[in-house]
Amino acid sequence: MDTNILFIFILAVFVGVEVISKVPSMLHTPLMSGTNAIHGIILFGGILALADASTPLAQALGFVAVIFGSANVFGGFLVTDRMLQMFKKRK
Amino acid sequence: MIMNTANSFLIIGAAVLFILGIRLLSSPKTARYGNLVAAAGMLVALVSLHGPDGHFIWTRGWDLNYALIIIGILIGLATGAAGAYSVKMTSMPQMVALFNGLGGGAAALVAGLEFVKGLHMPLAPPWFIAAFMLFATLIGSLSFSGSIIAYLKLEGKLEKPLTFPGQNLVNSLILVLILGLCGWLAGWDTNPSAAGGFNLMFILALLFGVAMVMPIGGADMPVVISLLNSFTGLAVAADGFAIHNLAMVVAGTLVGSSGTLLTLLMCRAMNRPVSNVLFGAFGSGNTGASSVTGSAHQAVKPIQADEAAVLLSYARQVVIVPGYGMAVAQAQHSVRELSQELAQRGVDVRFAIHPVAGRMPGHMNVLLAEADVSYELLSEMEAVNPGMEHVDVCLVIGANDVVNPAAREEKSSPIYGMPIIEADHAKTVIVMKRSLAAGFAGIENHLFYKSNTRMLFGDAKASLNALVAQVRAG
Structure with missing residues (x-):
């Protein structure tokens, strides 16, 4: 097994914990929504799986995975932006 | 892993943008910008997307699969955007749960397809790659079904937690069965019978997601959604391991670890261990004891809007404690009007x-x-509590458990020890509520019976509008 990828995984665990440890609770919902959008990167897994699909069943399931992943990533970023555009100072 | 240099740089760039994005999301001033930075990271990663042969995915020729990819992305974009723009602000948590479930479902499908493909290979992939695929299938599908249950609960379609005796035992048995199947499947050969076992595992994992979330009360759904969000992240990371996609490993892991921390922070705020949220069946079994000791025989003191308006207008310091009742009544605009009038x-x-x-x-x-x-104008609990004695009027709008002094006074209460906003320490407390019904945790609220508490019954929005009118007139 490629140990580099494991090394990156371990580092990412610590970065993920560090980076949100100072978040005020008022931003928890947008943060959850934002990270929710980031795991929408599963769209790429769906694209790769569908690109390689050779049976109709695999194509159908891959197609569903692409739709799900795409809704996750686009919907996730848009809904987060909609929440955050309201966090502006009152003039 | 075959990767050309340009590709490596793009993935490093995407990872930096993700980390920076989450970092910027953690401050109110930069949060919106942070979200855009993370989205830019996604775009960079998309450009860098390469197949197992090391070639960019976008340079392959047109065929049916390519067309399906484009159509699928467009359908997802349309439904995701429609959902994101049509959802009401009060229904935001449900929307996050739904998007999270879709991500989990996609992670499970990707892992499943990869696993079944491996069954037909002449040379089986090594066991740890199989283990990653099984992990992603298991976690992804339970996140999918669990998120849908969480969505239904928050929509109010499954209000009551479903519990039965021996439930934890049954759930553990399902989990043991799943793990046993996974162990057997991880040592797969090119064995056609493994497909049947895999399908069974897939179905059991979906069932487990339902069984896991069903007994948990609606008040704990935030914790559940946060936990399932980090689960989906881990499933995506495991998918990334299985198909050698570094961007997926980094993004999935970041979400997995930050989501786990967020879940723990939320549990800490409620002063309950995660295990208690997941397996305690809170809010269903243990409410009987506290209602016996409750103060149902004591009288509450009601107040009318005109009197409340006078109290508020002549106060020096007012603290408003909003809760879910404000969201349900869609009263946030009326609250803002009242605060402006008073200011x-x-x-x-x-x-x-x-x-x-x-x-x-x-x-x-x-x-x-x-x-x-x-x-x-928004203060956190820790900032408000020390000065609460100097507050003239504390206006509680549709909040219940988070201001219940039982958390401080009554050892037998299920919420004992939970940090609360000490509304009862204010000189006068005005509680706006539709009735004396218990809160989401199913516990009677001692605050309602305190001598300095006045109850303003009615729909929160109607009451607030009456208050605004009275303050304006007075």
């Missing part, structure tokens, strides 16, 4: 936000921000 009369108005008020941490902040309340 114009020279009253010092602040909002005290409990970390778990509403259905999600930050839920109240989002709603008040939507109603154009400056976030500088």
Whole structure:
């Protein structure tokens, strides 16, 4: 097994914990929504799986995975932006 | 892993943008910008997308699969955007749960397809790659079904937690069965019978997601959604391991670890261990004891809007404690009007936000921000409590468990030890509520019976509008 990828995984665990440890609770919902959008990167897994699909069943399931992943990533970023555009100072 | 240099740089760039994005999301001033930075990272990663042969995916020729990819992305974009723009601010938590479930479902499908493909290979992949695929299938599908249950609960379609004796035992048995199947499947050969076992595992994992979330009360859904969010992240990371996609490993892991920390922070705010949330069946079995000791025989003191308006207008310091009731009544705009009217009369108005008020941490902040309340007026619980004795009027709007002094006074209460906003320490407390019904945790609220508490019964929005009119007239 490629140990580099494991090394990156371990580092990412610590970065993920560090980076949100100072978040005020008022931003928890947008943060959850934002990270929710980031795991929408599963769209790429769906694209790769569908690109390689050779049976109709695999194509159908891959197609569903692409739709799900795409809704996750686009919907996730848009809904987060909609929440955050309201966090502006009152003039 | 075959990768050309340009590709490596693009993936490093995407990872940096993700980390920077999450970092910027953690401050109110830069949060929106942070979201855009993370989205830019996604775009960079998309450009860098390469197949197992090391070639960019976008340079392959047109065929049916390519067309399906484009159509699928467009369908997802359309439904995701429609959902994101049509959802009401009060239903935000449900929307996050739904998007999270879709991500989990996609992660499970990707892993499943990869696993079944491996069954037909002449040379089986090594066992740890199989283990990653099984992990992603298991976690992804339970996140999918669990998120849908969480969505239904928050929509109010499954209000009652479903519990039965021996439930934890049954759930553990399902889990043991799943893990046993996974162990057997991980040592797969090119064995056609493995497909049957895999399908069974897939179905059991979906079932486990339902069984896991069903007994948990609606008040704990934020914790569940946060946990399932981090689960989906881990499933995506495992998918990344299985198909050698570094961007997926980094993004999935970041979400997995930050989501786990967020879940723990939320549990800490409620002063309950995660295990208690997941396996305690809170709010269903143990409420009987506290209602016996409750103070149902004591009388509450009602108040009318005109009197409440006078109290508020002539106060020096007012603290408003919003809760889920404000969200349900869609009263956030009326609250803002009232706070502006009072501020114009020279009253010092602040909002005290409990970390778990509403259905999600930050839920109240989002709603008040939507109603154009400056976030500088919003104070956290720790900042408000020490000065509560000097507050003339504490106005509680649709909040219940987060202001219940039982958390401080009654050892037998299920919420004993939970940090609360100490509304009862204010000189006068006005509680706006539709009835004396118990809160989401199913516990009677001692605050309602305190000598300095006045109850303003009625729909929160109607009451607030009456208050605004009275303050304006007075």
